[in-house]
């Protein structure tokens with residue numbers, strides 16, 4: 360298979376689908392450059408290999424055609440500075456200007472196309488739109504893992520115009536390699552920790568992983584649907600009544616698969632969803648009326664930390680409690696610290712999903728875990744066992 364490492368970019372024009380969907384403030388300044396920074400190594404690899412680069416991305420969610428606040432021209436100064444070359448810009452991602460600028464592009468030069476989503480054909484996966492973009496280059500490079508779960512023109516459909524010249528960039532390659540290491544090659548014991556508000560977003564992950572994991576730890580609001588399914592009393596805690604039967608089935612399947620299913624034995628409960636009311640530690644299946652469990656309790660923290668520290672592979676998605684409030688962040692912090700300790704002792708740890716990434720960074724442990732996935736929704740779909748169209752299009 361052709362890869363970014365073995366492909367000969369000499370005199371080739373590479374069309375790279377990047378994810379430059381960065382947040383901008385009201386002065387159109389970038390407030391978080393992570394996504395642009397992450398793409399630099401792929402761009403530089405191609406330039407250093409004697410190629411030229413045409414960058415394609417979306418920015419925000421424009422409704423109907425071009426909108427100033429979603430123009431990619433705002434990122435030009437930062438991108439040029441970061442790359443050390445002046446990046447050219449086409450004010451329309453297709454059409455005459457883009458055609459002329461891509462035709463005359465020389466090795467070592469970089470052209471950024473205007474926001475792809477100014478055309479509704481992008482999200483519709485329109486083939487004719489994809490073919491217009493494809494005509495600008497010789498090789499297709501997909502480096503936008505965050506949109507790999509969408510069958511859009513630039514993320515998926517375009518690849519068919521490059522049957523022998525389609526590859527993943529470094530971001531894509533890294534994400535897939537690290538997630539596959541957990542899904543396909545986990546060294547045992549393998550522990551998965553799931554939290555967050557709802558069971559509904561996570562149940563497919565649980566089902567996909569039941570035949571792979573040794574330990575499944577459930578915390579966060581989602582624990583109460585399971586505790587209620589087991590006959591516990593959960594007070595006003597978050598429960599998805601319509602998923603109680605599903606939770607029962609999952610508990611049964613976990614037993615059948617000999618998975619150690621860890622639910623918190625205690626919880627920190629409060630009379631309101633607020634940091635300013637008194638809270639108390641109670642048994643998680645004995646939550647008093649009018650109280651809601653907003654974090655896992657100290658006994659659970661200790662048990663979970665021990666399981667994590669005895670693991671060789673760890674996957675964590677979702678906070679253990681309402682970690683945005685200081686009174687209910689202890690569980691999430693304890694889990695993050697246990698994962699960092701396990702990693703230090705040789706375990707491979709993968710953190711994914713917006714809130715757990717925010718949490719690990721909040722506690723300054725970002726560089727103490729093995730890999731942090733930036734994929735968001737794409738990462739979740741991948742660990743649910745779904746085929747990502749953007750990945751399949753390049754691999755196929």
Ligand code: AMP
Nearest residue numbers: 555556557579580652653677679680681
């Ligand atoms: P999710 O997007 O499903 O991963 O949920 C993340 C959110 O779940 C965070 O904003 C947490 O505050 C929230 N959360 C975690 N534990 C609880 C809980 N016990 N009750 C209510 N919300 C919770």
